[in-house]
Every structure is written in structure tokens, then in C-alpha cells.
Amino acid sequence: MRMHQALCLMVGLSLAGSLAAQNLTQQNVERAQAIINSAVEAFGGAERLNALNSLTIKNETVNYATGQSRNPGPPWDRNSNSGISAVDFENGIFVNRTQGAGGGFEFETGTIINGEQSYQLNFRAGTSAPIAEPDFDTTSGPFIRVTPALLIKQLQQHARTAHYLGEAEVDGNPHEVVAFSMQVGPAISMYFDKQTHMLNKSERIFPGFGLVEYRFYDYSSIGGIPFNQRFALFVNGETNLERNNTSTQVNADISSMTSVPDGLRQVAAINPNPLRLQELTDGVYLVGGNGTYVMFVEMEDYIIAVGGTAGIPDRIAELRQVVPDKPIRYGVLTHHHNDHVLGVPVYADEGATVIAATAHAGVVRNAAGDDAELKLETVEQRKILEDDSRRVEIIDIGPTAHTEHLLVTYLPEEGILFEGDHFAMPAAGPVPPAVSSTRTFAEAIAKHNLEVSTFVSAHSARPGTPEDLQTALTTPVASTGSNR
Numbered sequence: 360m361r362m363h364q365a366l367c368l369m370v371g372l373s374l375a376g377s378l379a380a381q382n383l384t385q386q387n388v389e390r391a392q393a394i395i396n397s398a399v400e401a402f403g404g405a406e407r408l409n410a411l412n413s414l415t416i417k418n419e420t421v422n423y424a425t426g427q428s429r430n431p432g433p434p435w436d437r438n439s440n441s442g443i444s445a446v447d448f449e450n451g452i453f454v455n456r457t458q459g460a461g462g463g464f465e466f467e468t469g470t471i472i473n474g475e476q477s478y479q480l481n482f483r484a485g486t487s488a489p490i491a492e493p494d495f496d497t498t499s500g501p502f503i504r505v506t507p508a509l510l511i512k513q514l515q516q517h518a519r520t521a522h523y524l525g526e527a528e529v530d531g532n533p534h535e536v537v538a539f540s541m542q543v544g545p546a547i548s549m550y551f552d553k554q555t556h557m558l559n560k561s562e563r564i565f566p567g568f569g570l571v572e573y574r575f576y577d578y579s580s581i582g583g584i585p586f587n588q589r590f591a592l593f594v595n596g597e598t599n600l601e602r603n604n605t606s607t608q609v610n611a612d613i614s615s616m617t618s619v620p621d622g623l624r625q626v627a628a629i630n631p632n633p634l635r636l637q638e639l640t641d642g643v644y645l646v647g648g649n650g651t652y653v654m655f656v657e658m659e660d661y662i663i664a665v666g667g668t669a670g671i672p673d674r675i676a677e678l679r680q681v682v683p684d685k686p687i688r689y690g691v692l693t694h695h696h697n698d699h700v701l702g703v704p705v706y707a708d709e710g711a712t713v714i715a716a717t718a719h720a721g722v723v724r725n726a727a728g729d730d731a732e733l734k735l736e737t738v739e740q741r742k743i744l745e746d747d748s749r750r751v752e753i754i755d756i757g758p759t760a761h762t763e764h765l766l767v768t769y770l771p772e773e774g775i776l777f778e779g780d781h782f783a784m785p786a787a788g789p790v791p792p793a794v795s796s797t798r799t800f801a802e803a804i805a806k807h808n809l810e811v812s813t814f815v816s817a818h819s820a821r822p823g824t825p826e827d828l829q830t831a832l833t834t835p836v837a838s839t840g841s842n843r
């Protein structure tokens with residue numbers, strides 16, 4: 360009897376609960392659908408959007424090098440580039456080309472995603488590399504996210520996953536906010552003007568990184584569909600990128616952009632690069648994968664870790680397979696850029712002393728977060744770590760075209776030198792022509808009379824030789840962007 364009553368009560372409660380939830384869900388789904396319907400109308404209507412199959416947009420862009428400038432704080436360096444992106448949904452084709460300069464790098468590159476015929480193009484090096492595993496959704500995603508008409512098409516297709524979030528003001532006007540998920544990446548919240556139903560803003564949250572905000576301005580109609588002529592990106596409230604779309608073409612044939620341009624020679628395919636350990640010489644290890652590498656130098660009683668890029672804990676775990684118990688006493692940082700100080704809290708946890716250029720102390724303290732235990736030693740010009748087994752010199756060879764201060768770690772007896780962002784060998788294939796960053800690095804090495812036989816980079820699994828550096832310096836640039 361008591362059990363029966365209890366059962367009735369439970370059933371009753373759960374029924375009432377599910378009814379209320381269903382009701383709330385229903386309301387939310389209906390509200391989201393109504394906002395999506397209005398947005399589809401404002402963007403030319405379902406028929407026009409369905410017929411929008413291909414799109415080609417040219418842009419002129421200014422990037423603000425937040426945490427990536429020559430100096431550690433604002434004002435950030437501004438870098439210009441220009442590009443063209445084209446998508447064809449029916450055929451699963453995405454193409455882009457970008458050229459520009461910044462941070463001591465000059466580039467002119469391209470990507471072709473077209474099934475088996477997918478390539479990465481490097482016009483400066485004059486090369487094309489087949490892409491082993493092309494991914495249309497991942498590669499076209501960034502272009503779709505900055506193109507409102509394409510976002511609305513996505514929203515139509517993913518309407519079932521859409522939720523109404525509420526109302527918020529954008530530039531003093533009331534907006535309705537709907538969130539949905541694309542195939543790849545975190546959910547997107549979209550802000551639609553309550554009066555015009557135009558998309559003025561969207562945003563995504565990246566855990567551990569922050570809020571990325573997209574703003575769309577100056578809509579102009581092409582064939583009945585509005586396209587924004589201006590776009591801006593903000594990261595955690597700071598301007599990160601400003602873009603003018605200088606030309607927009609709807610449903611133009613983009614097949615001519617899918618062929619590899621004449622004059623580019625094909626080089627080795629781009630393959631995934633898993634985590635591994637290489638012993639460069641007795642007790643000196645390069646450990647990393649997929650673009651980030653740490654050098655571990657074994658001393659008599661301790662280890663010096665060199666480099667602060669992503670994935671340090673995995674790299675330490677790999678080191679522990681071959682050197683199980685010597686403590687990491689020092690963690691050496693190359694420079695202050697945000698992708699090179701990620702190792703700071705890891706080294707602090709290991710009980711290691713972090714070594715950085717004096718000018719970068721503030722950035723390093725910030726990177727340590729709340730960790731009051733941070734032990735920091737700064738280097739003004741040169742610091743020497745030495746015992747009976749070997750000598751390690753940490754030298755500020757800045758300024759370079761990339762940064763005012765750059766710490767290289769130099770093993771004079773072994774001729775090994777570790778650096779970040781100046782001379783990374785490609786995973787395979789020929790050495791590309793040097794960028795400004797590489798040229799100024801080579802000059803600094805010569806100026807400091809460093810006799811290097813092995814160049815090790817924070818961003819390459821493949822060490823380089825002095826001959827490789829010479830090849831980079833003497834290889835002419837294949838194309839300088841005059842082709843567009």
C-alpha cells in the first residue's frame with residue numbers, strides 16, 4: 360500500500376516535471392524557429408538562399424597581432440593581408456588564396472579542397488603539396504562563419520539544434536539571440552536585429568581561450584540577398600581583425616580555381632605528425648608532434664627543458680620513458696608570444712625555475728596565472744648553465760624581424776641551437792625561401808659568432824643544418840603576389 364502510494368507520487372512528479380520541461384522546450388524551439396524564419400526572409404527568402412550554391416569573396420584585411428607583436432604589450436602591431444575565398448556546396452569545393460606580411464613573415468599561400476584533388480599551395484616557394492586527408496567542413500568553416508548569408512543557410516539546415524537564448528542590445532538596438540551548432544567547433548550565438556531581422560553579431564566561446572565575437576556591417580544586396588561589405592573580429596573584447604570585402608560574386612563558376620596553377624612543382628604530401636622522441640645526441644632530446652616541440656637537455660643531476668609551446672605535459676611524459684627520475688630544474692622560454700608561454704604553469708608545477716628575457720617577465724608572470732610559486736630568472740644578455748657533463752648558453756640574440764628579444768639555447772660543444780619562429784624546416788620536401796624573420800636570425804647568429812651544426816625549432820620535427828639555412832637564404836622567391 361505504502362509502496363503503491365510512493366509509486367503514484369513518483370509517477371505523478373515525473374509526469375508533471377516532464378510536462379513542464381516539454382512545454383518550455385516547445386516554447387523555446389518555436390521561438391527560435393520564428394526568429395530563423397524572419398531571418399531567412401530578411402536574407403532574401405528560402406528560395407534564393409537554396410539557390411545560392413557558390414560564392415566568391417575578395418577581401419582586404421588588417422590583423423592586430425594581440426600577444427604576437429614585437430613588444431610584449433599594446434599597442435599591437437598591425438599586419439595587412441589580402442585574399443580570396445570561394446565555396447561550391449554542391450561539389451564540396453572550397454578554395455582560398457592569401458598574401459601578406461607580418462611578424463617577420465611574408466607569405467602567399469593557397470588551399471584547394473576538392474576531394475582527391477586537394478592541395479596546399481605555397482606561391483613563394485613555388486610548390487604544391489597534396490593534402491592527404493582533405494576536410495571540407497573544417498576548412499570552409501572559417502569562411503562560412505564570416506559570411507552571414509552562408510551562416511543563415513547553415514542555420515536553416517541545423518534549425519533542429521537551434522535554441523532561443525533571449526534578448527540583448529547591440530549598438531543600442533534590441534536583438535534576439537539564437538544559438539546553433541555547425542559540424543565543427545563550439546556553438547554559435549547569433550544576434551538578429553528585432554526590427555530588420557539582420558544578423559549584426561555572432562559569438563563563440565573557446566574554453567581556456569575566451570570569447571570570440573564577429574561583427575557584420577554595411578549590408579548591400581546582390582540578386583536579392585544581403586551581403587556584408589565589412590567585418591570585424593574581437594577576441595575577449597579587443598579588436599583582432601578588420602576586413603573589407605572588396606568584391607562578392609554569387610553563383611559564379613569556381614572550377615578554374617580548383618586547378619593547381621602552372622609553374623608550381625609538386626612536393627611531398629602533408630601527413631599527420633604524431634608525438635615522438637628523437638635523441639639529437641647523447642642526452643639531448645627533441646620531443647613533440649603536430650607543430651610544437653620541446654628540447655630536453657640532460658645534465659648530470661637535472662634536466663633543462665627548452666621551449667614553452669602547447670602540449671608540454673605530454674612531452675615531459677615522453678621524456679620520462681627514457682629519463683625517469685632527474686628533475687626538470689629549468690624551463691627556458693624563447694620569447695613572449697602567447698603560443699610560446701603555455702609551458703609556464705607546467706614548469707612551475709614541476710618546481711622548475713622559468714628562464715625568460717628580462718623584457719618578457721611581465722608576460723611570463725601573467726602566463727603563470729594564480730601560481731604564486733613561480734620561480735623566475737631573467738636573462739639580460741647571456742646566462743650559462745654548466746656542470747661536468749656539459750655547458751648550455753642561453754643568449755638573447757634579439758632584435759629580429761619577429762621580436763625585440765629572442766632567447767636561443769646554445770650547446771657550444773654539440774653545436775646544437777634551439778629557437779622559436781625564425782627557422783623551422785618543413786616536415787618534408789625542399790627548404791622554402793627565407794622570410795625576414797629567418798634573414799635577421801641568420802644575421803644575429805653570425806653577429807654572436809655561434810658555431811651551429813644543428814638548428815632545432817619549436818615548430819618542426821626536422822632539425823636543419825647550416826647548409827639548409829644557406830639554401831633558405833639563397834633560394835629566390837618564386838612569386839611575390841604580382842599574379843593577382
Ligand SMILES: [Zn+2]
Pocket residue numbers: 694696699761779780
Ligand atoms: Zn613568435
